[in-house]
Amino acid sequence: MGLRINKSFKIAPGLRVRLGSKSNSLSIGSKAGQVTMNSRGRRTTTVRLAPGVSYSTSTSTSSSGSSRTKPEPARPVPEVPVAPTVSTPLGPLIAPRRRTIDGWIAADLRGVVVHRRALDDVRIPLAQLVSAERDGKELTLKTSDVVTYRLMLTTFSAARDLHFVETLARAARLTQS
Secondary structure: OOOOOEEEEEEEOOEEEEEEOOOEEEEEEOOOEEEEEEOOOEEEEEEEEEOOEEEEEEEEOOOOOOOOOOOOOOOOOOOOOOEEEOOOOOOOEEEEEEEEOOEEEEEEOOEEEEEEOOOOEEEEEHHHEEEEEEEOOEEEEEEOOOOEEEEEEOOOOHHHHHHHHHHHHHHOOOOOO
């Protein structure tokens, strides 16, 4: 067990500097989330999900080649259904945007836009939507060309998630209003 010496200074609201015996760091953010960059090239992003629960990602930005981060396993890229677009502009929203594990989902008058990081946006026209169901935090959308989207919602309000699904179902005329 070694001796470590650390000193932390608050420079301004949301800005903190930490001086340590092995590295120094700069943190920007608040209790809800922050980004920390250290002198060894590591960048850590932390998001507080609930009291006592947080999600962190850490990457090495050093060019020394001795990265301590494990590479992420390759995820299978789903087939691109319906009409993919690189950046899908949204019109007036009929249901508020909901966050998912790897992006977000929103609905406007033209359809549902599924945005996933590192993939093209997908717009599902309301006329092609066959069902929209929510089971806990999992949102399942089925289209007329037998494509199923399973998205994990990361929002904190089950009532708002349910409102999103109900609004989407009414707009696609899947339920009786």
